[in-house]
Amino acid sequence: MELLIFSITALISFAGGMIILSRSGARYGRSMAAGLLFLSGAELCYILFSFRHGALPLQCALFFEMAGAGMFLLSVTSMETGLARNKAFLTWERRILITAYALYAALGLYFPQMTVTKDLDGIIRLGWVAKVHAVFIIISAVMFMWIVENIHRSSTDEQKRVLKYPVLGIIALGVAFLLMGVYRLSTLSIHMDMLMLQSLISLVGIVFVLFFSIRFKLFEMDIFVSRYIVYHSFTFLSIGAYLVAMGLFLLGVQRLGLKISFVSMGFFVFMALFVLAFILASKDVRQGLKFFIDTHFFANKYDYRKEWGELSGYLSIAFNEKQIIHVTAQVILDSMYISELSIFLRHGAEFRCGYAFPSRLPNLSIGEDEPLIAYLERNHSFLRKTPRGPDDTLWKTIVTDHQDLLDRSRIELAVAMTVENKLIGFIAVGKENPGTPYGRDDIDLLTAIASQSSAALMSARFAQELAVNKEVNAFNRMSSYVLHDLKNAAGNLSLILQNAPNHMDSEEFRADMIETISQTLGRIDKVMSRLGALPSKEELSRETIPVGDLIGLLLSKLDPRLEKLTVTTSVEPGLTVRTNRDMIERILENLIINATEALSDQGRITIQAGRENGAVSLSIEDNGPGMTEEFVRERLFKPFQTTKKNGTGLGLWQVKSIADQLGMGIEVENRPAQGVKFTIRIPD
Structure with missing residues (x-):
């Protein structure tokens, strides 16, 4: 019976390896084919062992098993696109496998008694080299099952439909290798029944892999595994390895015959779990693990x-x-x-x-x-x-x-x-x-x-900028309405002027004329004080202007607005600026009016002028309520933005526009509930 099982498995493994080798030009296809051919070699050694029951066939079989497991691991590693692009990783993987094969072969040739031996009862016993072989088989099986499971989880629905057969087949092969390694480590021996079970499970896996390869052209497909699936899988794998290591430690203590009390055992288990929880909760550890996977498992460091x-x-x-x-x-x-x-x-x-x-x-x-x-x-x-x-x-x-x-x-x-x-x-x-x-x-x-x-x-x-332009357009449209109002006011004055020569003797006409003129002037004054024209962009004439005279004339002009306020001025003697007179007057006038509108009857305005760092500095400061930090940061100097109940939000916008046109700098020092200080810097 065992001869039939070994023969069928060897034949199908060999045929499958040759079919995949002839149909696939991909590296992972050739690796899979090599793994199947190595498995067929192991099955042939099992056949020889069934006839001779000697140690030599098993020594050869162990080498073929090790080579087959390594080739399957290399195949699934190359199948995943992200890992396949990491040339350095694949190169080191191949070097490690080749080194392991060569080392095992050398030890098997020169120290055969350390691999497998046959005792007096005819039982095949494992040496320490075979134990290392079993550990290698277990690690390889776990690794290639883990990778192929990640590949399946990362696949699209269409890919999953195709991948379900090879996944089952490769997992079956992994189970066969895993069962083999665990059994040999636990019994330290090799039995024919176990070899037969291993071969049957491998046969099922090989059939599934071959069916998939022939029908769906497996080895012509590229599959990308998400690194985030790898993170979580690697984390769970590390947790499992940690717990297994702790369990093996306890098992080793028991094998050595050391007695551990119930309290010591419980405390050891608690500390092992506590250390694990501490490691998992550490951000540095998680980031270090993520960095290690990104830099060692993938061709690109980042997704x-x-x-x-x-x-x-x-x-x-x-x-x-x-x-x-x-x-x-x-x-x-x-x-x-x-x-x-x-x-x-x-x-x-x-x-x-x-x-x-x-x-x-x-x-x-x-x-x-x-x-x-x-x-x-x-x-x-x-x-x-x-x-x-x-x-x-x-x-x-x-x-x-x-x-x-x-x-x-x-x-x-x-x-x-x-x-x-x-x-x-x-x-x-x-x-x-x-x-x-x-x-x-x-x-x-x-x-x-x-x-x-x-x-x-x-x-x-x-x-x-588009939003600002829209606001400017809105301002221009509003200016049209203003001009229309001014035109109407001018019409009223024109009518009075036309009728005055004929009706000046009428007391009633004189009363109506005075009232009309008063209303019209009030209307014009209101419009002109709130809506000034935008500064033009053409080149402006410049002249040398004494700063003290400029501020004095401006304060005289605005005297009616300043009657109830305290105004303090401090101007450096002989200070002059070279700029456009009309524009600098409009800047200062707007800033002073802005200050007066922010103050109560007992408010204070301080005007200072002097030379500082190669420029003339003009500052206007008030002790009003100030502005919010949000308004200064986000809305100051933008059109139609104001903190006053009846303000238009155009005065400071005009100040900024004129200052930019004249090449001046403007700074604001805001102190909420204490006042605002605007400073104009005019370069020489």
Whole structure:
């Protein structure tokens, strides 16, 4: 009976190996074929053993079993696309298997008594080399069953329909190997009945693999296993290995004849589980395990599809610059093994830190003339530890002469954020948590994220500009109505002027005329005080203006508004500015009126002017209620945004527009419930 079982299994294994070898050009197909051919060799050795009952056939059979298990492991490893792309991993796997085969063969040849021996009762006993062989068989079986199960779980429904046959077949082969190894370790012997059972189970698995291979062209399919399935599977496998190790430790203690009390045993079990729970709860351990799997089991360090998909989803619901920066940072922190991140965005002639983790970098900015900025504009990425080439002089300048900037900004790797080849910012990360140097995978991931975020930022800015333009259009439409009102008022005055020569002697006409003129002037004054024309964009004439005289004339003009207020002025003697008189008057007038409208009858306005850092500084400060931080940050200087009940929100917008046109800077110092200070800086 055993001869029939061994013969059929050997024949089908050999035929199956040759069929797969002839039909498949893939590496994993050839590995599977080699595994089946090695199995057929083991079955032939079983046949010889059934005739001679000697140790030599079994020594050969053990070698073929070991080689077959290794080939099956190599096959399923190469079948999974992610692992197959990791050339280094596959190379080391093949080297380890070849080394193990050679070492086992050498030990079997030179020390056969350490492999298998036959005692006086005719029972085949295992030596320590055969015990190591059994452990190798068990590990290989567990590994290739685990990988093929991950492959099946990661497959599409159509792939699962095709894969169910080989999965069952490979699992059957794994069960045969596992049963073989466990039995030999537990009994330290080899029996014919166990060999027959092992062969029958292997036969079932081989038939399923062959059926699948011929019908569905198994070895022409590429399958990708999600790394997140591998994470969880590897975690559960590690837990199982840990618990098995603890169990083997207890078993070894018992085998040595050591007596352990019930209390000691219970405490040992509790501590083993407690240590396991502590390890699983550690974020560093989980991150270290994830890093190990990403860098050793996959060709690419990151799952680009996942990161790209997550960022796309987040950016679809981010509508302004702050939200875009936040979701970009979150994706980077979740994807990379870092604890330091900063994002810099261009603001005029400098790059300001818009986001920093774990703590904000206070008032940190990098000028556009810094070598780091020039390097990013030229190369799009900067790696502190590695230059782009031996002649990278700019890199040497940055890491030697500007080391303080890199340390202060926590920059180990920086990637440019560009739109139409223009640098709008950059993403910088600090040291990687495991302490490993950054490589191509890290640069590629940050480059992809920076590209997508840059496009989203520009879209948000364009949308914001479009919204402002719509508001300006609304203002222009409203101005049309204002002009219409002014036209009507002018018409009323024109009628009075036409009728005056004929009716000036009438007391009633004079009374109506005075009333009409008063109402018309009140209407015009109200309109003109609240809606001024936008500053034109043509080149404006400039002249030298004494600042003291300018402020004095302006205060005289606004005297009716300042009657109940305390106004204090402090102007540096002989101070002058060269600018457009009308425009600077409109700026100061708007700021003073803005202050008067924010004050009660007992309010105070302080006006100061002087030279500071090569520019003339004009400041207007009040002690009113101030503004909210949210209003200053998000809405100040935008049209139709106001904190006053009857305000139009156009005065400060006009101030900012005129200041920008004249090349002036404007700053605001807000103190809620204490007042606001606006400062105009006029360059020489």
